[in-house]
Each structure stands twice: as structure tokens, then as C-alpha cells.
Amino acid sequence: MATSIKDLPRDEVVMKGHGACAGCPSTLALRIAGKAFGPNAVCVMTPSCTVASLGLIPKAAYDYPILNVCFATAGSSASGIVYAYESLYKKGKLTGEMPTVFTWIGDGGTYDIGLQAISAAAERNDNYIFICYNNEAYSNTGVQRSGATPKFAATTTTPQGKMEDKKNMPLLMLDHQIPYLATASLAYPTDFYDKLVKAKNTRGFKYIEVFAPCCTGWKFPSSDMIRISRMAVTSGAWLLYEAENGKIKFNGPTAKIMEGKVELSPLEDYFSCQGRFASINRAANKEEIIAEAKNKILADIEFMKKRAAF
Numbered sequence: 001m002a003t004s005i006k007d008l009p010r011d012e013v014v015m016k017g018h019g020a021c022a023g024c025p026s027t028l029a030l031r032i033a034g035k036a037f038g039p040n041a042v043c044v045m046t047p048s049c050t051v052a053s054l055g056l057i058p059k060a061a062y063d064y065p066i067l068n069v070c071f072a073t074a075g076s077s078a079s080g081i082v083y084a085y086e087s088l089y090k091k092g093k094l095t096g097e098m099p100t101v102f103t104w105i106g107d108g109g110t111y112d113i114g115l116q117a118i119s120a121a122a123e124r125n126d127n128y129i130f131i132c133y134n135n136e137a138y139s140n141t142g143v144q145r146s147g148a149t150p151k152f153a154a155t156t157t158t159p160q161g162k163m164e165d166k167k168n169m170p171l172l173m174l175d176h177q178i179p180y181l182a183t184a185s186l187a188y189p190t191d192f193y194d195k196l197v198k199a200k201n202t203r204g205f206k207y208i209e210v211f212a213p214c215c216t217g218w219k220f221p222s223s224d225m226i227r228i229s230r231m232a233v234t235s236g237a238w239l240l241y242e243a244e245n246g247k248i249k250f251n252g253p254t255a256k257i258m259e260g261k262v263e264l265s266p267l268e269d270y271f272s273c274q275g276r277f278a279s280i281n282r283a284a285n286k287e288e289i290i291a292e293a294k295n296k297i298l299a300d301i302e303f304m305k306k307r308a309a310f
């Protein structure tokens with residue numbers, strides 16, 4: 001049975017005094033991960049907002065051991081930790097439950113700079129949970145475009161709006177034939193929590209990507225973070241699903257969208273509350289741009305329906 005919000009453990013691993021922006025989605029998502037994994041866990045991070053705001057000694061505000069590594073080793077550092085633990089347990093030098101090893105890495109570190117080592121770890125089916133928090137930009141260094149930035153979104157390197165579509169990283173990871181993969185949203189925290197617990201209890205390589213609307217980079221009031229998280233799902237801009245041994249199951253509103261039981265909410269509403277899409281409003285061909293973005297979403301939905309039935 002799905003967990004209710006009242007059932008979530010009270011444990012907090014994100015401590016007070018951290019330097020994250022108010023309404024930071026990564027920080028909230030980390031709190032939920034801490035509840036799912038419990039105290040016996042080890043985390044690997046690459047340079048990112050989370051490292052800068054929570055992970056740096058002497059101001060580290062996360063109650064886990066954190067290994068802060070360079071981007072290119074995003075996937076391989078966690079593999080090394082797992083192999084070391086497995087060897088120590090085998091030799092009897094460690095006993096008890098092995099800690100949950102997980103990564104907490106941004107979209108820049110996942111989609112772009114760390115991709116090679118992540119792909120290799122997935123292909124080896126290394127026993128850890130790769131978590132990507134996707135704020136659709138290189139936020140920490142001033143909001144540059146990444147492979148996860150959607151078309152038309154303005155960043156500091158695409159001031160007129162990005163001209164290319166984003167990569168479909170979850171599908172790319174699914175094609176590594178890993179035992180568990182999930183997408184998640186902070187508007188559906190118990191769905192996210194259940195997916196984290198499932199990943200913890202699955203052996204092999206697990207990939208979870210949580211959608212993380214960044215108020216600073218996307219230019220909206222911090223109090224709107226959950227509302228925007230929800231609109232991304234209801235408009236079809238972010239699809240919620242999981243795949244156990246490659247079998248896709250849609251979750252929450254995405255399941256209803258796939259079954260044709262609910263209409264997509266207006267994409268215009270999702271765009272209009274974010275400053276990064278402001279140039280769409282100013283464009284002479286505004287209708288054309290919105291129609292193109294909607295058609296892309298519809299095409300992705302049709303593709304995923306067929307992919308899930310396959």
C-alpha cells in the first residue's frame with residue numbers, strides 16, 4: 001500500500017543553518033531521501049548547488065558522510081565505495097547491514113559531464129542508487145544551459161531561450177537494462193519516498209530522477225515551488241513513472257493522462273508563472289511556440305505509451 005504523508009519517518013538528516021536558497025527543491029528532496037534511507041547511508045556529490053550550500057566542511061549541514069568528487073567520477077566514485085564495502089564485508093572486517101550508497105547529483109553532472117562513468121556503472125549493474133535532482137540548468141555557477149534545459153527556456157547562456165530539445169535521460173538509463181528506474185516530483189512526496197525505499201531494497205544499479213524547480217534560476221517566487229512541480233506533471237512537461245526490470249508503470253496524474261482519463265492542464269499556465277519563459281510572451285509568434293511545445297509533449301506521451309506496452 002502507498003505510504004501516507006503521516007507515515008513518513010520523523011528523522012531529519014538535513015540540519016539547520018545550511019546555505020540553500022529559501023524554497024530550494026534539492027534540499028527538500030534530500031530531506032525525503034534521508035527519511036527513506038535512514039541513518040545508515042553514504043552519499044556522493046559532485047560540484048553543485050547542494051555541495052555549495054550543504055556539503056562543505058566545516059559548514060556541512062547533512063548528517064551523512066558525504067564524498068565530494070569531481071564531475072567525471074559522478075558514477076565511478078560510488079562504485080568504488082560499494083566495491084570497498086563489499087570486500088570488507090566479505091573479509092569479515094565489517095558486519096551488520098551494509099550502508100545504502102547513493103549519489104546526489106545535478107542535471108549538469110548527470111546529463112552532461114558525468115555521463116560516461118554513470119553509463120559504465122549502470123552497465124556493470126553496480127549496487128547503488130544514482131539520484132539526479134534535475135533543476136534543468138547549471139544553477140550553482142549562474143544558471144547556464146544544460147542537456148536537461150527544455151527548449152525555449154532562458155538561461156544565462158541562452159538569453160533568448162534555448163533552441164534545442166532536452167535529452168531524455170531517464171529513457172537513456174532505462175536502455176541500460178537496469179533493475180529499477182523512477183522519475184519523481186516534490187508535489188507527490190510519498191510517491192518519491194516509496195520509490196526511494198523500493199530502490200533501497202533492490203539489488204543492482206538504480207536510477208531515480210527528481211524534478212527540482214529552482215526559483216532562483218527559473219525566476220519565480222520560492223513559495224510557488226510545489227505548485228510549479230505539480231503543474232509540470234499535470235501539463236505533461238514531466239512524466240511520473242517507474243520501471244522494475246524494464247517494465248514501465250506510470251504513476252499519479254501521469255497514469256490518468258496515459259489512460260486518457262484526464263486532460264493535460266494548459267501549458268501556457270506552466271510557462272507564464274516562470275520568468276525563464278518570459279520571452280515566449282513577448283514573441284510575435286507566441287501561439288506557434290506554445291503549439292510546438294505542446295506537440296512535443298503529446299509526441300512524448302504517445303511514444304511512452306507505446307514504449308510501456310512494448
Ligand SMILES: Cc1ncc(C[n+]2csc(CCOP(=O)(O)OP(=O)(O)O)c2C)c(N)n1
Nearest residue numbers: 047048049106107108109137138139140141
Ligand atoms: C569539470 C568541471 N566543469 C565545471 C565545473 C564548474 N561547476 C561547478 S558547479 C557547476 C554546475 C553544476 O550543475 P548541476 O550539476 O546541474 O548542479 P546545480 O548547480 O544545478 O545544483 C559547474 C559547471 C567544475 N567544478 N568542474
Ligand SMILES: [Mg+2]
Nearest residue numbers: 106107137139
Ligand atoms: Mg542543475
